[in-house]
Amino acid sequence: MEATRDVVIVGGGVIGSAIAYFLKAAPAFSGTVTVIEKDPSYEFGSTARSWGGVRQQFSTPENIQMSQYTQEFLGQISRLLGIDDTPVDVSYHEQGYLFLAEDRHIPRLYSNNAIQKGLGVNVGLLDADDLARGFPWMNVSDLAGGSLGLSGEGWLDAYSLNQAFRKKAISLGVTYIAQEAVSLDVDANRISAVRLADGTRLPGGHIVNAAGPAAATIAKWAGVDLPVRSRKRFAYSFSCRTEITGCPLLIDPSGVHMRPEGKQFLAGCSPPPENDPDCTDFDVDYGWFEEHIWPILAHRVPAFEAIKLESAWAGHYAYNTIDQNAILGSHPEVTNFYFANGFSGHGLQQSPAVGRAIAELITFGEYRSLDLNRFSFERLMTGEAISEHNIV
Incomplete structure (x- = not known):
């Protein structure tokens, strides 16, 4: 039996x-x-x-x-x-997420902040001057503000x-x-x-x-x-000769996001819905980085105009449609x-x-x-x- x-x-x-x-x-x-x-x-x-x-x-x-x-x-x-x-080490690095906002995003940024604050999230709202002072390596000319996690965020x-x-x-x-x-x-x-x-x-x-x-x-x-569908996402690892200090996980208004990873950086961006088919392969689209992600990175962080792409990989989201x-x-x-x-x-x-x-x-x-x-x-x-x- x-x-x-x-x-x-x-x-x-x-x-x-x-x-x-x-x-x-x-x-x-x-x-x-x-x-x-x-x-x-x-x-x-x-x-x-x-x-x-x-x-x-x-x-x-x-x-x-x-x-x-x-x-x-x-x-x-x-x-x-x-x-x-035996201690468990998952290499947790506490560092905030920084959501950047243009003028059109500010009402949503403030609305989200009210919800987060109400639940005790340690998060701060920054204006463009705050961003310029806190992150001198960043181009803030087209930004109206941002939301920065002050604790309780990071990566592992x-x-x-x-x-x-x-x-x-x-x-x-x-x-x-x-x-x-x-x-x-x-x-x-x-x-x-x-x-x-x-x-x-x-x-x-x-x-x-x-x-x-x-x-x-x-x-x-x-x-x-x-x-739930399998949707492919890319991670691109690159290096930069210029030192970028105090870098959080940064989410650009365009949707491009990046964070430091040791002496290098990771970057990615979800594709638009019309170019996001169900997918199970692991092929990497390097053109997505060259034609879309890199120009946005270089605009936001001028030092990223001169970078070297070191590696890339694909993974899959369990995407709830x-x-x-x-x-x-x-x-x-x-x-x-x-x-x-x-x-x-x-x-x-x-x-x-x-x-x-x-x-x-x-x-x-x-x-x-x-x-x-x-x-x-x-x-x-x-x-x-x-x-x-x-x-x-």
Whole structure:
């Protein structure tokens, strides 16, 4: 007779591994947890190719609160994820995000600031003179102001965070299976099992879709239309002979963003919707950097007129086509099927809060730490999209 797993998680990236950890770390949960991960090297997963950014400058209160919990979690990560008193190092570098604004952006900047301040975010509004004084290497001639995170923001090593969650989960008794899920067995309004490429059938009481860019495929096996698509994003690494000091993660009004990475810099920019097809390959478009990103960088930071492109890579967003926000919780009809999908580039920074939240839903049938019902699947059915104004 096949042994039934209490929870089967499809996807062992940072979201799936965070859910597994929080389940097994909770005293109220005593069941088994199995994680299916087709890429045990994590070389091609979204997590390993992430910029690793963590910020609190959102316009949606729940997004802010999730990132605030991430800061709390990082502050005690060795206690929570350490094994045998071994410290956990995810190379967290605390440095603010700087959102730059032209005149037309100022009302939104102030509106977002009021929401952020109301939730205790340490953020400052800057005018053009403030920007010129604080960042003398920047061209501010066409700017009206900016919003700078003064603490609680930065970036970390995404692969290290994923591995820390995974190793701790395994130490707590989670089983990882290096196989590809190929279908789901659906009986009435429940998923009874996950089937693997090698023919294995894994019966499960609760099935979690944490499959990142492949989430829609997993959902389709249960007859669910999930509006999450794989969208390609590029990261370009370049060097500059001129020293640029005190550089935050900078978001230009054009959408071009960049940050320091050791002695080099990373830069990127999401393409316009009409040039953003579903995509699963890892080919790099160098022309996007040469023709679009570099001219904007050189305008904003004159020293970047003379740079050397060192390397580039592609990764994939699990892009929610409805509103670019997370889809969390169980399906209203397939009641033992849980979603942790559609983060659209914010999965890594939201992983501690999402891991805790899905673990609470499975264990208690409700959120207990942070109410994330706003991100439920039901909003996709009612058309109640979440309007987040600080998507990058």
